[in-house]
Each structure stands twice: as C-alpha cells, then as structure tokens.
Amino acid sequence: MITVTGLRKAYGDVVALDGVDLHVGKGEVFGVLGRSGAGKSTLLRCVNLLERPDEGVVTVDGRELTALGAADLRRARQRIGMIHQHFALLSSRTVAGNVAFPLEVMGVGRAARARRVAEMLDLVGLADRAGAYPAQLSGGQKQRVGIARALAAEPSVLLSDEATSALDPATTQSILALLRRLNRELGLTILLITHEMDVIKAVCDSAAIMSDGRIAEAGPIPDLLATPGSRLAAELFPLPPAEPGTVTVALAADQTLLSRLARTYDVDVAVAAGAVEQVAGVPAGRLRLRITGAGTAAALADLRERGLLVEEDA
Amino acid sequence: MTWSEMSPLLWEATGQTAVMVGWSTLFTVLFGLPLGVCLAGTDRGGLFPAPAVRRVLGLVVNVGRSLPFIVLMIAVIPVTRVLTGTTIGTAAAVVPLTIGAVPFFARLVETALREVGRDVVQAAEAMGAGRVTIVARVLLPEALPGLVAGLTVTVVTLISYSAMAGVIGGGGLGDLAVRYGYQRFETTLMVVTVVVLVVVVQLAQTLGDAVARRLSHR
Numbered sequence: 356m357i358t359v360t361g362l363r364k365a366y367g368d369v370v371a372l373d374g375v376d377l378h379v380g381k382g383e384v385f386g387v388l389g390r391s392g393a394g395k396s397t398l399l400r401c402v403n404l405l406e407r408p409d410e411g412v413v414t415v416d417g418r419e420l421t422a423l424g425a426a427d428l429r430r431a432r433q434r435i436g437m438i439h440q441h442f443a444l445l446s447s448r449t450v451a452g453n454v455a456f457p458l459e460v461m462g463v464g465r466a467a468r469a470r471r472v473a474e475m476l477d478l479v480g481l482a483d484r485a486g487a488y489p490a491q492l493s494g495g496q497k498q499r500v501g502i503a504r505a506l507a508a509e510p511s512v513l514l515s516d517e518a519t520s521a522l523d524p525a526t527t528q529s530i531l532a533l534l535r536r537l538n539r540e541l542g543l544t545i546l547l548i549t550h551e552m553d554v555i556k557a558v559c560d561s562a563a564i565m566s567d568g569r570i571a572e573a574g575p576i577p578d579l580l581a582t583p584g585s586r587l588a589a590e591l592f593p594l595p596p597a598e599p600g601t602v603t604v605a606l607a608a609d610q611t612l613l614s615r616l617a618r619t620y621d622v623d624v625a626v627a628a629g630a631v632e633q634v635a636g637v638p639a640g641r642l643r644l645r646i647t648g649a650g651t652a653a654a655l656a657d658l659r660e661r662g663l664l665v666e667e668d669a
Numbered sequence: 670m671t672w673s674e675m676s677p678l679l680w681e682a683t684g685q686t687a688v689m690v691g692w693s694t695l696f697t698v699l700f701g702l703p704l705g706v707c708l709a710g711t712d713r714g715g716l717f718p719a720p721a722v723r724r725v726l727g728l729v730v731n732v733g734r735s736l737p738f739i740v741l742m743i744a745v746i747p748v749t750r751v752l753t754g755t756t757i758g759t760a761a762a763v764v765p766l767t768i769g770a771v772p773f774f775a776r777l778v779e780t781a782l783r784e785v786g787r788d789v790v791q792a793a794e795a796m797g798a799g800r801v802t803i804v805a806r807v808l809l810p811e812a813l814p815g816l817v818a819g820l821t822v823t824v825v826t827l828i829s830y831s832a833m834a835g836v837i838g839g840g841g842l843g844d845l846a847v848r849y850g851y852q853r854f855e856t857t858l859m860v861v862t863v864v865v866l867v868v869v870v871q872l873a874q875t876l877g878d879a880v881a882r883r884l885s886h887r
Contacts, residue, residue, distance in 0.1 A: 403795050405791055405794060405795055429797040429798070429799055430797060432794075432795060432796065433796065433797035435795070443786070443788040443789050443791070445789060445811060446886050446887050447810040447813060447886060448810070456793070456796065456806070457797075460793075460797055460798045460802060461797070488886035490886055514795075
C-alpha cells in the first residue's frame with residue numbers, strides 16, 4: 356500500500372533520511388520507532404510529500420506520488436488521512452466543521468457532507484459534541500476529532516504523526532484501541548511513527564526501528580521476536596542478562612509451546628525470565644527457559660528448526 | 670460659548686470625522702488585508718515564499734510607516750488630486766488617511782496571520798487543500814479575532830490621524846479643537862471636543878474588543 360524506496364532528505368548539512376526503504380502492506384498497521392531526531396517524522400512527512408525528498412520514490416495505493424504534478428498531488432493527498440501530535444484542529448470551527456473541512460476541499464455537496472460528518476462522529480463516539488469548539492474538548496476528544504477528520508474523505512491510508520504523544524496513558528490506550536478497531540473494520544492501512552514502545556506493542560502488526568536517518572530493522576513483530584540479535588525485539592521485550600544454562604525463545608504464533616515441549620520430549624521447562632504482552636491482541640514476547648531432562652537436546656533442535664530459538668546461553 | 674452655539678459645530682465635526690474614518694477604514698481593509706496576506710505568505714516558510722517580493726513589499730510598507738502623517742498628507746497631494754479631483758475637503762482627506770493606514774494595518778494583518786499555527790496550515794496541505802483554500806478557509810478564519818483586534822487599533826489610529834485633516838480642509842473634531850479651542854481660546858469647546866474624542870475612541874475599542882472576544886474560540 357505504501358512503498359518507499361531510496362528516500363534521501365538533507366537539511367543543509369544535517370541528513371534526516373539516508374536511504375530509507377519501507378513497505379507497508381494493505382490493511383497493515385506499521386509502526387516506526389525512533390528517538391527524536393532519528394528522522395521518523397521526516398519519513399512520515401515524505402510519504403504525503405509535505406516534505407519533498409531530495410531523492411527516492413514514494414508510492415501510495417499504486418500511485419507514484421513523487422512523479423505527480425501539484426494538482427494531481429493535491430488530489431492524491433485527499434486519499435491519505437493524517438493525524439497529528441497536537442491535533443492541528445481549526446479553532447474557529449466546531450467539531451462538525453473540522454470534520455467537514457476535507458470534504459469541502461474535495462468539493463462534496465452540503466447534504467452529502469452533513470451525512471458523512473454525522474457518520475464519522477458516530478464512528479469515533481463524538482456525535483453529541485458536534486457543535487462544540489475544539490477548545491472545549493479534552494485531549495482525547497480532540498484526537499478523536501482529528502481521526503474523524505482524517506477519515507472523512509475515505510482515505511485508503513492513515514498516517515499518524517506521534518498521535519498519542521500528547522495524551523495521558525489511559526487516553527492513549529483508548530485512542531490506540533480506536534485505531535485498531537478502524538484498521539479491522541475499515542481495512543485501513545496505518546503507518547504511524549512514535550517514540551513509545553507501548554504504542555508499537557498495542558497496535559502494530561509490523562514495526563521498524565529508525566536511527567540516524569536509516570531503518571535499522573523492520574518486519575512483522577512475530578518475525579522480529581524470533582530474530583536472534585534483534586534490537587527491536589530486545590527493546591520491546593527487555594529481558595534481564597542471561598544466566599548460564601538458559602535459552603531464550605520467541606513466543607508468538609505457537610501459544611502452547613511450553614506444554615508441547617514437555618509432552619513431546621519429556622523435559623521439564625522452567626521459566627527463568629520473560630517479557631510477554633498483548634501485541635495486536637495476541638500474547639507475544641520472549642521467554643528465557645531452563646530446559647532439563649533427557650530430551651533437552653531434541654527439544655532444542657525442535658525449537659531451532661522452527662526458528663523460535665533466539666539465544667542459547669549454555 | 671453656549672451649548673446651543675457649540676452643538677451644531679460638534680455635530681458637523683463629528684459627522685466629518687465619521688465620514689473620513691468610515692471611508693478610509695473601508696479602503697484600508699480593502700488594500701491592507703491582501704497586502705498583509707502577501708507579506709505573511711511571501712515570507713520564508715510561508716504559503717508562497719518569495720523573498721524578493723517580500724523585500725520590496727516590506728520596503729514599501731516601511732516607507733509608508735516611517736513618514737509622520739502630517740508630512741504624508743502633504744506629500745501625497747498629487748495622488749489625491751488624481752483620485753478625487755480635488756486636494757482639499759473631507760473626501761480628499763480619505764486618500765492620505767487610507768495611504769497612511771494601509772501599511773499599518775497590513776503589518777497587523779501579517780502578525781495576526783503568523784499567529785495561526787504552522788501545524789494547522791500543514792494539516793490543510795496534507796488534506797490536499799490548495800493555497801487559495803488555505804488562505805480563505807484556514808488562515809483568515811483562524812486569524813479573525815486577531816484581525817478584528819488589528820482593525821480596532823487601526824480605526825483608533827485613523828481617528829487620531831483624522832485630527833490632522835484640518836490642514837487640508839478635511840474638517841472633523843481635531844480641526845474644531847484647533848480652530849476654536851486653540852486659535853479662539855474657546856476652552857469650553859476644547860474640553861467638550863476632547864470628551865467627545867475620548868468617548869468615540871472608547872466606543873470603538875470596546876466594540877472591537879467585544880467582537881474579537883465573540884469570534885475567538887481558543
């Protein structure tokens with residue numbers, strides 16, 4: 356749905372993007388993690404060409420944006436929703452007026468606009484606040500308006516620029532849950548950038564980590580968990596330093612891993628440490644196990660074969 | 670001087686001031702608003718950056734603002750003649766008043782537009798809005814309370830400028846104060862004129878503040 360290749364962008368001597376390739380599949384929630392200054396914000400703003408990259412190609416929903424003229428680009432942008440860290444709502448317009456704005460830009464008629472606005476406000480649970488001004492809303496409500504506005508024009512893609520960074524933890528969770536629901540119900544593809552691990556864990560199917568203008572690592576989260584030496588997995592699921600005689604395994608698709616090992620190989624499996632959380636609604640993480648018994652070698656071979664063995668510390 | 674002697678003089682002068690300030694306010698908005706939009710838009714990081722254009726506009730505006738009004742009024746007499754066919758009278762005074770207030774108001778417009786968050790403008794760009802749409806539907810509505818506040822200051826300044834219009838026969842309250850209060854030692858009329866001016870300025874400011882507050886939803 357979103358493909359970015361060879362993206363480079365420099366501001367004077369500062370290189371913000373140093374050859375970035377990224378692919379986000381249809382219906383996927385893709386998170387880019389990085390510290391401030393890593394280039395993730397520039398990357399996101401290059402996807403809808405708010406920033407024009409010095410080099411590289413951006414394709415969204417089959418259209419090569421970097422090849423479009425100004426008018427075509429404006430039309431293409433109408434199909435790319437965006438939500439912002441500080442909401443970027445129009446203070447002079449009501450909630451309904453804000454949601455109607457992209458429709459006005461597109462030239463949608465008054466009646467159709469009113470219908471669509473009501474639909475969107477229902478979707479984000481703000482139907483009763485249609486006449487309120489943004490200044491009268493809480494942060495979470497403002498971001499809901501932002502989401503309703505971003506989706507009003509029925510975009511195929513939603514870009515999220517640190518959308519929850521200005522919100523408290525409980526509100527963050529409810530906004531993330533909303534994004535996840537929209538992703539499922541509407542088949543919406545979401546590309547989000549964040550500096551918070553929790554955001555990645557809560558909603559993302561896939562993730563990338565950025566530093567110094569490059570993508571250091573990227574992939575579906577279950578794959579990353581099973582990748583030895585993965586920095587992203589280690590940051591998302593930090594484990595204490597390894598003890599002798601333990602192994603680290605990825606917990607993702609195979610939820611009954613432990614009982615299966617015990618049954619099949621007649622081994623005892625003890626958990627020495629673990630970091631497991633709900634990732635996109637499914638328990639995932641890493642476990643450090645101490646496997647003992649006659650079948651230990653066979654059990655380890657099984658794990659290795661399935662690509663679940665991340666570390667052997669024996 | 671009795672009240673019945675002063676009353677017609679005061680009414681006439683107030684009417685002249687109202688005509689001068691009214692028309693020049695209208696023309697000031699007509700020319701100053703687009704100029705202010707251009708000043709803000711042509712800036713680096715603006716909606717349509719054009720550093721060269723901005724330098725020229727800025728220079729013109731600064732020249733206009735650096736002339737004391739009484740000098741400007743005399744200096745633009747040829748322009749006044751071309752535009753109104755005369756160089757004296759209330760209508761003729763509208764020309765220098767407008768020329769004097771346009772740069773002033775344009776700077777206030779520029780400042781008000783700058784107050785609109787960059788993120789809001791970018792959000793509109795991300796939605797595929799063009800520049801005209803952004804100016805008309807984002808910048809101006811968002812800046813409206815600031816624009817009204819700027820207009821209020823401009824009106825008060827115009828009232829003050831219009832006091833000098835007596836020099837070119839424009840009449841008005843300032844002229845009345847100079848001719849009767851100063852040249853004829855009519856202290857009572859002087860005091861009354863001052864009171865009327867204070868009341869008029871107060872009214873303008875109060876009204877402007879009320880409208881600006883009403884429009885602001887921040």
